[in-house]
Amino acid sequence: MAAKAQKLSKTIESRTDNLLEVREFVLRASREFGFSEEEASKIVLAVDEACTNVIKHAYQFAPDRKIEIVIRPVKDSMQITVIDDGTSFNPSIAKLPDLKQHLSHYRRGGLGIYLMRTLMDKVEYKYAPGKRNEVRLTKYLTASEPSA
Amino acid sequence: MTDFKIHHRDGDGVSVIEIKGYLDAHTAPDLETAFQKLLTEKKYNVVVNCRDLSYISSAGLGVFMAYVEDIRKNMGDIKLTNMSPKVYNVFDLLGFPILYEIYKDEQEAVSRFKEIKK
Numbered sequence: 001m002a003a004k005a006q007k008l009s010k011t012i013e014s015r016t017d018n019l020l021e022v023r024e025f026v027l028r029a030s031r032e033f034g035f036s037e038e039e040a041s042k043i044v045l046a047v048d049e050a051c052t053n054v055i056k057h058a059y060q061f062a063p064d065r066k067i068e069i070v071i072r073p074v075k076d077s078m079q080i081t082v083i084d085d086g087t088s089f090n091p092s093i094a095k096l097p098d099l100k101q102h103l104s105h106y107r108r109g110g111l112g113i114y115l116m117r118t119l120m121d122k123v124e125y126k127y128a129p130g131k132r133n134e135v136r137l138t139k140y141l142t143a144s145e146p147s148a
Numbered sequence: 149m150t151d152f153k154i155h156h157r158d159g160d161g162v163s164v165i166e167i168k169g170y171l172d173a174h175t176a177p178d179l180e181t182a183f184q185k186l187l188t189e190k191k192y193n194v195v196v197n198c199r200d201l202s203y204i205s206s207a208g209l210g211v212f213m214a215y216v217e218d219i220r221k222n223m224g225d226i227k228l229t230n231m232s233p234k235v236y237n238v239f240d241l242l243g244f245p246i247l248y249e250i251y252k253d254e255q256e257a258v259s260r261f262k263e264i265k266k
Contacts, residue, residue: 016174020151023203041234048205052173111206111213111242118241 005033005073014055014065014084022051022069026080029071033078034141042119043080043139049112050082050135058086058133077121077140088127151175154182162261163191164254168200171208179208183215192224195257199230204238212248225249227257 010025012018026047030040051067059065068083117123122138152175155166163186171179186194196212216226229251231239239245251257 016172019172019174020170038234045203045205045238048172052205052207055173111209115206115238115241 005029005078007070007072009068009070011066011068012051013063014059014061014067014086015063016052016055018067019048019051023048025069026071030078030139033073035078035139039139043078043137046116046119046123046137046139047080047082049116050080050137053112053135054082054084054086054133058084058088060087062086074138076142077138080137082135082137084133085131086133088129088133152178154178156182156185158191160258160262162193162195162258164195164197164258166197166200168202170203171201171211172203172205173207176207176211179211180214183211187215187218190222192219192222193261194219194224194226195254195261196226196228197230197254198228198232198235199254201231201235204235206242209239209242209244212244216248225261227251227260229254229257 008025008029010022012022023044026044027040030043031037035043047069051069054067055061065084065086068081070081070083072079072081116135116137120137121140122136124136124138126132126134126136152167152169152171155168157164157166165182165186167179169175183194186192212226212228219226227249228239228244230253231250236250239248239250244250249257249260251260
């Protein structure tokens, strides 16, 4: 299954027109790792959301900053790390919103973070303020793994 | 490379917006512009046909959230149709079927508006 997978990385400039390229990169890697089309689609969307958050929040739409995407096999899981050096933002300290309540007030923010946590098995954040922020997304090949 | 297209047509008091391709943070502003135009023109009965929508992220979903309130305040609605299972799954994960009427077929959604008018 994942035995032959190796570490891959890609660096893009912080513009939304690069999201398509990121999605294609992650889709290829997910398929090669052995994920079904359905699971690969979930991973692609989660990484899109992570990069979009970096562009919007960490870099506040500055178009020439760097985002690095690193994909690593870790045993039976694929780990995707999205790295930036913009403003730190830690959504992990915020509680997941009550979705029904959230939507009934027509709130549009926070949907990406909710999606990442729902689509992936694990979402972790690491910070060195002003130097390096990391969002690490993990998906197990076996569907029965518990959610984080 | 154009990865998102919007086609707008009007008929019988209902505006149909066909969206095609990839709706993400890059292309969501195009959809915002289309909704803004509908509001300016006071067209509040809106059907969004998603037949050729290949992909949607939260930035795209956020556009529907941003405009549905104003449209409903004016006695209109945004009804969504013809979604592929992949696109529907994303709407479903975020609880959208509670807030939006989603139909298999565009004609069904258009008919709902006409029934309300009667």
